[in-house]
Amino acid sequence: MPEALQVPVLFVSEPIVLPGMVVPIELDDAARAAVDAAQASEFGKLLIAPRLDDRYPTYGVLASIVQVGRLPGGGAAAVVRGENRAHIGSGATGPGAALWVTVQEVAVAETTDEIKALAAEYKKLLLAMLQRREAWQIVDVVNKISDPSALADTAGYASYLSDVQKRELLETEDVAARLRSLIDWTGDHLAEVEVNDKIAEDVRTGMDKQQKEFLLRQQLAAIRKELGETGPDGADESGDYRARIEAADLPEKVREAALREVGKLERASEQSPEGGWIRTWLDTVLELPWNVTTEDATDLKAAREILDVDHHGLDDVKDRIVEYLAVRARRSQRGLQVVGGRGSGAVMALAGPPGVGKTSLGESVARALGRTFVRVALGGVRDEAEIRGHRRTYVGALPGRIVRAIGEAGSMNPVVLLDEIDKVGSDYRGDPSAALLEVLDPAQNHTFRDHYLDLDLDLSDVVFLATANVVESIPSALLDRMELVTIDGYTEDDKVAIARDYLLPRQQERAALSADEVSVTDAALRKIAADYTREPGVRQYERLLAKAMRKVTTRLADDPRPVEIDEPDLVEFLGRPRFIPESAERTAVPGVATGLAVTGLGGDVLYIEAGATDGERGLQLTGQLGDVMKESAQIALSYVRAHADQLGVDPAALDRQIHVHVPAGAVPKDGPSAGVTMVTALVSMATGRQVRADVGMTGEVTLNGRVLPIGGVKQKLLAAQRAGLSTVFIPQRNEADLDDVPADVLAALDVRPMTDVADIVALALVPAENSVTAAA
Incomplete structure (x- = not known):
């Protein structure tokens, strides 16, 4: 085992020095002290170690000083040669101002067959990269290196390796491990270099091809000009457009605008990019069905049969479509204007949870009307130009989705389904929902102007159907322009x-x-x-x-x-059923009440739990509640404390740490309809009386106990029926909403409109003598 040495140490940020490297190091005061100490020491060597921000280095390189002099700029420097790895031990004392450490040289392991194979593989990769760069002198040097450890340490000169990778090489004693890392890094870099070179070559080849094609086109144009086959400025092509416009069935203003563009095309140079823009615009205008309309079905009974065959239920939508047909048929019989009249079209928003048939209903409506159908998906659209089109000055400009839908339909009175209108976004490129205001306004869409066409387009006879999951996500100004038809789900x-x-x-x-x-x-x-x-x-x-x-x-x-x-x-x-009634299980203990909520997926049952622990008086809320539900919980607790005597609650039971939790904790929840449920849960917890397992409730509550109206009554009652509840309390002012609830749902549920939350609590709680526990 090599003996320990005491040497001065020099910490450097760069370069990372590996054994075998000869590098210049600029001398500051600390470096000067280390070099002087090394020259005066017995061994004449110093340790060069990387300076790290997060830890003390464990490895460095014992280096000898080759020369001390000055850089071309005049600064002092020393040239050092790395000789061997060394493991840094404890600090030591030594002469001079330098920092001394105790180090132990790392012995080079014996070369095995595996190391030889790894060294050969790395050398092959390294030579391939050097030959690609035509660094022939370095190739000769690498070829002469036979020691695998020395070959691996030449990576200290590699510019494609980061300082972190070089420090990893310095700290890796095992030669085989170093070579494996270098094979991976060098192979990745070589692959990246090959891809970059291929891209550069493709770009260069493409440019050469474009230049060649340009010259050939110029020659071809000159040949045709000499042969008299075409005019000097493409008059033949523009003449073709002029003939097509004259033959097309276009409105007068559209024809005038198109002929003006043909005049520009005739005057434009063949090399001008404006010619391509004009030709694309003319093609778009000529492809639109300006005066093409389909004849609406007049048999109201047959139209209703088509709707009934395609869809079960959905009577509101079916009635609205039949009414639209009836009005158009009557106007036609009396000789009144039908096509192109202001506000003659229909704009309906079908709102409801997924899977109730909103999107497929559009095709049925088109069949019932005898019109063509086209679907425009708006989910995730964030660019206003997607609706209104791009201005023609932009490269790659296109008309908006509305114009493209009309062209795809082939008529000016199709059924256009605007799918997922509640998922339209907005960013720095504009607000698409604002662009839809003109499209969906029956008083304005007879003169809709697309930025690309820059012509008035009559959309007044188009039947627009919009679908949405969450009505609240539709901008209010946009919703105001549509007839809202809610499809709340099926029994x-x-x-x-x-x-x-x-x-x-x-x-x-x-x-x-x-x-x-x-x-x-x-x-x-x-x-x-x-x-x-x-x-x-x-x-x-x-x-x-x-x-x-x-x-x-x-x-x-x-x-x-x-x-x-x-x-x-x-x-x-x-497989086994996934859903079983759980209301009885959840409400088997006091402090749990069953509420009803509406999500983007329809109605759902919500269990609200209340508990109390010893501690400082206060309210703790969990379950990812939004601000509105947090305020509902605070209002509910204040109401119960203020009306404790009326509710039969011992005030001392509320002078504790009250905890309200709404499972599941991973799902965010918010909305103004959980107040009465929270009051019931708190009273149940404080009195020790269970909430009836067959009872559900919804409604907001005020500080004096009034039950305020809420939305989504139909969806909530459908959810209550699915959950196996039999009694549901709703606000008195929501009683009118029961007209929209299917009769079989009302027959299965005992729906009780209420005005005072105290009455709900009295009816919802199990009598005290039947409760499983007594109040605390």
Whole structure:
């Protein structure tokens, strides 16, 4: 084992010195002291170690001083030669102002066959890179190195390695480990160099090709000019555009604008980029169906039958479409203007949770009207130019999505579905929702002006349908221009009917099954709706049916006998039910109340828990509650404390640390409809009386106990029915909303409009003698 040495140490930030390297080091006071101490020492060597910010270095290089002199700029410097790695031990004392340390040289391990193979692989990569750079002198030097450790340490000169990588090499004693790291780094760098060189070569080749094509085009133009085949400024092409415009069925103002552009094209130089812009604009104008319209269906009964065949329920939308047809038919009979009249089109916003059929409804509406259908996806659109188009001065300018939709439809009165309008964003490029204001305003869209066309486009006869999951996410000014039709979800009976009439036949067809080969009983369909899905729509329902059909197909491959899926067979085809009624379990202890909420996925049941612990009087809230729900909790606690006697609560039970939690904690929650539920949970906790397991409630509360109205009553009642609740308390002022709730839901639920939260608490809590515990 090598003996320990005491040498002066010099810390340097750069360069990182490895054994075998000869480098100049600029001398400051500390470096001068270390060099002087080394020259005066017995060994004549010093240790050069990297200066680190986060830790003390553990390795350095013993170096000898080759020469001391001055740099070309006049500064003092020393040339040192790295000789061997050394492990830094403890500090030591020595003469002079230099810092001394105790070091131990690292012995070079014996060369094995593995190390020789690694050294050969690294040398091959290194030589390949040096030859690519044509560094032939360095190639000769590398070829002469036979020691694997010395070969690895030549990486200290590599410019493509970072200081961190070089320090890693310095601190790695094992030669094989150093060579493996260098093979990886050098291989990655060589691959990057090859890609960069290929890109540069492709760019250079492309430029040469463009120059060649330009010269050939110039020669071709000169030849055609001499032959008299074309005019000097492309008059032949512009003449073709002029003839096409004269033959096209265009409005007068559009024709005048197009002919003006043809005149510019005739005057433009062939080399001018403006010619390409004009030709693209003229092509766009000529492709639009300016005077093309489809004839609307006039048979109202047939239109309603089409809508009923395609979709179950959704009576509000169907009625609105039939009313639109009836008005147009009557105006046509009386000779009144139908096409192009201001505000004659319809703009409807279909709002509801996913999977209820909003998007597919657009195609059914187009079929019922006898119009063409085109869908415009707005989800994630952030650029205003996507709606209004780019101005023609921009490179790659295009018309907006509305103009492109009209061109795709091939008529001026299509059904245009603006999908996911609530997910339109905004950033520095503008607000697309603001650009949609003119599109969707029946009083303005007869003169919609696209930035690219710069012409008035009549959209007044277009039927616009917009879909959204969350109405609150639609800008209020935009929502004001549309008729809002809410599609809140389907009841259990609706889902069974939809599955029997629509979903099951479609999945049988996709699985190549006939009705004779597989059948599903109504009991099984109802079981799937009740216990396997908890969604307002039928998207997950259809996925489960698809899963069952796939399993049936697999079974038929072995056994050709027909398969009937009944309720007991669902476990085999779909697994165990995912949803079971849990209200009784959750409310089995005092302090838990069942609330109702609306999310972007429809209505849902929300359990609010309240508890108390010894400690300083206060309120703790958990469950990722928003500001509105936090205030609801504070209001609820203040109301219970102020009306403790009326509610039968011992005031001392509230002079503790009150904790209100809303599972699940990982889901953010907010909204003004949890006040009465929080009051009920707090009173249940304070009195020790459980909340009835079959009771759900919704509504906001004031400090004096008044129950304020909320939104989403239909979705919340549908969620209550799915969760197995039987009694639901709603605000008195929401009683009118019950007109929109399906009759079978109202028949299954005891819906009680309330005005005072104290009445809700009295009816919701289990009587004291029946409660499982006594109040604290």
